[in-house]
Amino acid sequence: MAHAYKVKIAARLRPPIYGEINDDGVQVVHNDDDISFISVPNPRDASQIFKFPLTSCYDPLANQEDIFENDVRPMIDVVYSGVTVTVFAYGVTSSGKTHTMQGTKSDPGIIPRAVEALFEKQSGLQRYHASLAVSYMEIYKDEVYDLLVARDNAPKLPVRENDSGQVFVANLTSLPVDSLAEFDKIYTQVPTLSGKLNLVDLAGSENNKMTGNDPSRMAESAAINKSLSVLGQVVHAINQGASRIPYRNSKLTRLLQDALGGSSVGLLICNLAPGVKFRQDTLNTLNFAVRTKNIENKPVVNERDNRPIPKPHFAAIQPSGPKLAAAVLPVASSSSSGSSRPSLVPSYPVPTRPNSTNGSRVPRPSMANFGGSSSLGPRLSQVMAPPPPPRATYALTDKEIDERIARAVEAEVARRLEERERERDREEDARRAAEAEERAKEMEKQKQKEQQRDLSCGQEQTLHSSEDLESELKKRLEELEQKMFVQQALARKIIEIEWAVNHGKPFQPSPKRPRKHKAKKAKAVKNGSGAGGGGSGGGSGRGSSCAAGEGSHRNEESLSRQDVLNSDVVLQLAKGSTDSSEKENLGVEVTNNSNNHNSLRSPKRQADAMLEDDSSLETPPPKSKKGKMASAAAAVVREDGSDDDWEQWEPPAPGKKSKKRNAVLV
Ligand SMILES: Nc1ncnc2c1ncn2[C@@H]1O[C@H](COP(=O)(O)OP(=O)(O)OP(=O)(O)O)[C@@H](O)[C@H]1O
Numbered sequence: 001m002a003h004a005y006k007v008k009i010a011a012r013l014r015p016p017i018y019g020e021i022n023d024d025g026v027q028v029v030h031n032d033d034d035i036s037f038i039s040v041p042n043p044r045d046a047s048q049i050f051k052f053p054l055t056s057c058y059d060p061l062a063n064q065e066d067i068f069e070n071d072v073r074p075m076i077d078v079v080y081s082g083v084t085v086t087v088f089a090y091g092v093t094s095s096g097k098t099h100t101m102q103g104t105k106s107d108p109g110i111i112p113r114a115v116e117a118l119f120e121k122q123s124g125l126q127r128y129h130a131s132l133a134v135s136y137m138e139i140y141k142d143e144v145y146d147l148l149v150a151r152d153n154a155p156k157l158p159v160r161e162n163d164s165g166q167v168f169v170a171n172l173t174s175l176p177v178d179s180l181a182e183f184d185k186i187y188t189q190v191p192t193l194s195g196k197l198n199l200v201d202l203a204g205s206e207n208n209k210m211t212g213n214d215p216s217r218m219a220e221s222a223a224i225n226k227s228l229s230v231l232g233q234v235v236h237a238i239n240q241g242a243s244r245i246p247y248r249n250s251k252l253t254r255l256l257q258d259a260l261g262g263s264s265v266g267l268l269i270c271n272l273a274p275g276v277k278f279r280q281d282t283l284n285t286l287n288f289a290v291r292t293k294n295i296e297n298k299p300v301v302n303e304r305d306n307r308p309i310p311k312p313h314f315a316a317i318q319p320s321g322p323k324l325a326a327a328v329l330p331v332a333s334s335s336s337s338g339s340s341r342p343s344l345v346p347s348y349p350v351p352t353r354p355n356s357t358n359g360s361r362v363p364r365p366s367m368a369n370f371g372g373s374s375s376l377g378p379r380l381s382q383v384m385a386p387p388p389p390p391r392a393t394y395a396l397t398d399k400e401i402d403e404r405i406a407r408a409v410e411a412e413v414a415r416r417l418e419e420r421e422r423e424r425d426r427e428e429d430a431r432r433a434a435e436a437e438e439r440a441k442e443m444e445k446q447k448q449k450e451q452q453r454d455l456s457c458g459q460e461q462t463l464h465s466s467e468d469l470e471s472e473l474k475k476r477l478e479e480l481e482q483k484m485f486v487q488q489a490l491a492r493k494i495i496e497i498e499w500a501v502n503h504g505k506p507f508q509p510s511p512k513r514p515r516k517h518k519a520k521k522a523k524a525v526k527n528g529s530g531a532g533g534g535g536s537g538g539g540s541g542r543g544s545s546c547a548a549g550e551g552s553h554r555n556e557e558s559l560s561r562q563d564v565l566n567s568d569v570v571l572q573l574a575k576g577s578t579d580s581s582e583k584e585n586l587g588v589e590v591t592n593n594s595n596n597h598n599s600l601r602s603p604k605r606q607a608d609a610m611l612e613d614d615s616s617l618e619t620p621p622p623k624s625k626k627g628k629m630a631s632a633a634a635a636v637v638r639e640d641g642s643d644d645d646w647e648q649w650e651p652p653a654p655g656k657k658s659k660k661r662n663a664v665l666v
Contacts, residue, residue, distance in 0.1 A: 014096035015060035025276035028059035086198040086259030091271030092281035093204025141223035148173040227252035
């Protein structure tokens with residue numbers, strides 16, 4: 001919750017200028033107990049004195065520096081905390097508003113001093129950087145004009161409100177008053193504060209009787225009166241706790257909205273003209289001041305607090321001061337002119353300040369108490385009564401209130417800065433977290449890519465290795481198959497030789513296998529009946545043709561088991577059979593040298609030759625019909641050698657045999 005901060009009110013009574021009578025119609029009183037107030041006799045009853053205790057009361061001897069140092073310079077610090085500050089001068093024509101706000105070259109007022117202070121403060125900033133820009137506008141006949149463009153074609157500027165409820169003048173020129181280029185360079189890197197100092201010189205609050213009969217001036221005065229009237233209505237509505245504040249009824253109040261119940265810190269300087277001549281205007285001005293000082297702003301939160309102020313309103317105590325009611329705004333008509341036009345009062349030499357020894361007092365903040373929520377009514381009523389209120393009735397002095405307000409503002413500013421710091425830290429953390437997350441995602445993607453690459457690489461390798469393995473297996477299989485064929489052929493021969501030896505009969509090669517079986521086998525192999533199929537197919541193929549069949553297969557197993565009938569042994573047998581007698585016994589005729597050649601060949605070539613010669617391994621022919629081939633084959637495989645069929649089988653006669661063999665070998 002933002003701290004409520006009341007509008008500060010200062011009153012400055014200018015010295016009489018040339019031609020004016022110093023009749024003590026209005027006085028600034030500094031009591032011994034350091035209470036200052038503005039004293040104005042009741043115009044209708046001089047015995048009655050109205051006393052207006054305000055935040056600061058400056059007598060005619062106060063100079064520009066006093067006002068600036070006491071009331072304005074503290075606001076500069078607030079501006080640099082990011083809070084909008086509005087200082088506006090209010091008073092009757094020629095009361096000294098322009099003198100207070102602008103001053104002269106030799107005696108500069110609040111505006112040049114404030115700008116100078118802003119620069120001083122800016123150069124002293126270490127942690128923050130600030131840019132300064134100036135806008136200058138005039139409200140004339142309830143229209144806003146930009147004073148930084150040529151007057152001839154200056155358009156009327158609209159007053160608008162942004163999303164956060166801040167009122168601004170659209171298209172108003174804003175000129176940088178420092179090197180903006182340098183600021184831009186570091187703008188994005190450092191935090192910036194957006195404070196605003198509104199310095200407002202209002203039009204005279206007098207009635208338009210003094211404007212004469214000039215129609216143009218009358219219209220001008222009416223517009224001024226209207227805006228000042230609305231200003232009074234706004235102040236009144238705020239004090240009443242009204243649900244609707246008529247800010248929009250005039251451009252002036254619209255633009256001062258922030259300073260009147262908004263988020264701006266406000267300082268109202270009431271300029272007072274001396275003498276009985278201005279007494280009624282002075283009362284009007286001070287009435288306005290009294291009502292305005294009850295307005296509470298919230299410098300931090302841009303929200304207007306329309307809640308009723310817990311202090312009795314000035315109007316509520318009007319019965320106790322019947323004369324005061326007439327002095328409350330709106331004012332009656334009088335002569336008036338815009339703030340930018342020259343003063344109606346000619347300028348005269350200003351009296352110099354006398355030495356302090358002559359009893360005049362340096363203006364200082366009033367010590368009068370106005371801060372208590374219930375102090376205004378009694379105080380005002382006491383103001384109406386001759387005896388001043390006892391000191392004890394004031395709970396706090398102005399100084400204490402000022403200190404409290406300053407502390408509250410400082411605390412709020414510190415809180416806001418901390419909040420911004422935390423916000424920045426949070427943003428930084430969030431940014432870092434987002435970056436880390438991004439990096440993690442990136443790494444994860446990279447990892448997945450690498451994994452995919454490795455996987456495809458491994459698959460390729462596996463594929464290659466499996467292809468290699470397959471071709472290797474095929475190669476080995478072919479070799480084994482070839483060996484097996486060789487062994488089968490040899491085994492068959494051995495069996496036949498053994499049979500011939502055992503039966504004392506000459507070796508007679510098996511009858512030639514029919515050609516068609518060979519073709520079948522080739523077809524089977526071609527159809528990919530597999531290695532096992534090749535082996536068994538080959539065996540059966542040959543078995544079916546030579547009647548060796550399973551028997552030869554079993555013998556092949558036996559050969560491989562005992563490793564006796566390996567190719568060397570077989571070759572020896574074959575070699576040994578070269579003897580002619582044995583040749584006769586074995587039934588091997590060397591009529592064809594190809595057999596001898598075969599025995600001298602390499603195992604592979606021998607196998608090929610044997611296979612080729614396999615045609616000579618003729619199975620004993622069936623006795624009768626084809627159907628007996630199977631039983632003959634079964635007889636061959638019996639190990640006990642008691643094969644009736646084979647015994648019954650007679651090798652062919654030599655003559656027939658050679659004929660047959662020739663037929664086979666050819
Ligand atoms: N404190 C002061 N000390 C000396 N002279 C002053 C002081 N205040 C005002 N004056 C003089 O009084 C005359 C009127 O003052 P100024 O023009 O500032 O009044 P104003 O309120 O701005 O009038 P307007 O409403 O017409 O703009 C000027 O000549 C100015 O020099």
